[in-house]
Amino acid sequence: MAKKTVVPCPACSKEVIWKENPTRPFCSERCRTIDLGDWASEKFKVPGEKINPDNLAEEEKQSSGEEKPSQKKK
Numbered sequence: 001m002a003k004k005t006v007v008p009c010p011a012c013s014k015e016v017i018w019k020e021n022p023t024r025p026f027c028s029e030r031c032r033t034i035d036l037g038d039w040a041s042e043k044f045k046v047p048g049e050k051i052n053p054d055n056l057a058e059e060e061k062q063s064s065g066e067e068k069p070s071q072k073k074k
Contacts, residue, residue, distance in 0.1 A: 011035050 005018040011031035018024055026032040038044050 006015050007018050007025060008014070009016050009027035009031050010025055011034050012027060014027045014031075016024065016027045023029055023032050026035065
């Protein structure tokens with residue numbers, strides 16, 4: 001008999017069988033929704049530099065390698 005992989009639900013820590021679990025890694029749709037709500041309310045965050053929304057277009061150009069209009073060669 002094959003051993004089943006059991007993991008803890010990230011939301012409630014209940015043990016869950018991994019294979020064929022439609023809500024994995026969560027134990028239920030409820031825990032999945034709670035986790036999504038935590039991300040949406042910014043309870044969870046991915047660390048990084050804060051950016052000014054007013055400069056967003058300019059920062060995107062810089063990260064893509066495009067030159068600023070003031071830096072173009074004549």
